Amino acid sequence: MKPLNGQVLIQEFEAWSPKSYAVEGDRNGLMIGTLNKPICKVMVALDVLEEVIDEAINEKVDLIVAHHPLLFRPLKKIDTDTPHGRIVEKAIKHDITIYAAHTNLDVAPGGVNDRMAEALGLKNIDVLAPTQSVDLIKLAVFVPESHEEDIRRALGEAGAGNIGDYSHCSYSSKGIGRFLPGDSTNPHIGERGKLEEVKEVKIETILPVTMKKRVLNAIIKAHPYEEPAYDIYPLDNTGNVLGLGRIGVLEKEISLEVFAEHVKQVFSVKGARVVGDLQTPIKKVAVLGGDGNKYINHAVFKGADVIVTGDVYYHVAHDAMMAGLSVVDPGHNVEKIMKESVKHFFENVIHEKKASTEVIASKIHTDPFQFV
Numbered sequence: 001m002k003p004l005n006g007q008v009l010i011q012e013f014e015a016w017s018p019k020s021y022a023v024e025g026d027r028n029g030l031m032i033g034t035l036n037k038p039i040c041k042v043m044v045a046l047d048v049l050e051e052v053i054d055e056a057i058n059e060k061v062d063l064i065v066a067h068h069p070l071l072f073r074p075l076k077k078i079d080t081d082t083p084h085g086r087i088v089e090k091a092i093k094h095d096i097t098i099y100a101a102h103t104n105l106d107v108a109p110g111g112v113n114d115r116m117a118e119a120l121g122l123k124n125i126d127v128l129a130p131t132q133s134v135d136l137i138k139l140a141v142f143v144p145e146s147h148e149e150d151i152r153r154a155l156g157e158a159g160a161g162n163i164g165d166y167s168h169c170s171y172s173s174k175g176i177g178r179f180l181p182g183d184s185t186n187p188h189i190g191e192r193g194k195l196e197e198v199k200e201v202k203i204e205t206i207l208p209v210t211m212k213k214r215v216l217n218a219i220i221k222a223h224p225y226e227e228p229a230y231d232i233y234p235l236d237n238t239g240n241v242l243g244l245g246r247i248g249v250l251e252k253e254i255s256l257e258v259f260a261e262h263v264k265q266v267f268s269v270k271g272a273r274v275v276g277d278l279q280t281p282i283k284k285v286a287v288l289g290g291d292g293n294k295y296i297n298h299a300v301f302k303g304a305d306v307i308v309t310g311d312v313y314y315h316v317a318h319d320a321m322m323a324g325l326s327v328v329d330p331g332h333n334v335e336k337i338m339k340e341s342v343k344h345f346f347e348n349v350i351h352e353k354k355a356s357t358e359v360i361a362s363k364i365h366t367d368p369f370q371f372v
């Protein structure tokens, strides 16, 4: 087994969490180094602090994939007497590439916000603040009857055919495929220079345009023909709505006091700042990992009883209070939940590609705050 090239690993990652999902002005992608090298070990981190770089050096890591961009506030100079300068220096000296997936990972289905909503036990999860919609395309693949099942499975596993909460959706119709293999071919069915007729199935499915490459690669891999026949159609259907934060409901109504305890337990934090009467009944919950100050009104308009977010300002807390919205602020660091989900994603990619790359999650505690 060989280690995966960084470009291949990140190509897979960006099929899930493309840079185009990021909000305007955000910093994403390659921060330092190169992706064009074999990655023996990748480490997933929430923040890139100097301790995190030291951990990566000790662990002989080739690539750090972090949620918070190291160069969010661009450096004007690389002064190696400052912590930021030393991070850059150490990364380059030890050939550690740093890549960041920030708001694109917040927005991505199954990303930071979905993980947080799921961890809180929310049901009927929807987007809190829509940022964009992704166009859908229709894909029709023609396949001999013998490989119908294989292609349907490959399409579903690659993520095609998701409609609402249903996955692996497709439609098939039977027909006759005809082809004449040319002189340079090596046909799976038939022989060169002889017109062939085969009982085939046309499988139709729907997918977001962002997944086109991934899905096509999957069918080409699973299809028995040298040159699989397929058609792609643009669609006028409303695309998948993407955005920041999530909103959903708890299985049963609980008080704000009980809910705040639940938040502390779920995210393993010692304390949380709470705005609102502790006896307020809580059923509908908005969640936005990180700094959700700008999204308080989205939660109010969508009828949330509470918003779980970090870094809430004093005056924003007043606004929420006056609008009758409770707030639970367990701190920005709860986004650390992304470490396990991104690690799991990479493990699947590596397993699928039968590569030897190892994945670890950073063990450094990066929450600057403590309660006394």
Ligand SMILES: [Zn+2]
Pocket: 068, 289, 290, 291, 332, 335
């Ligand atoms: Zn954040």
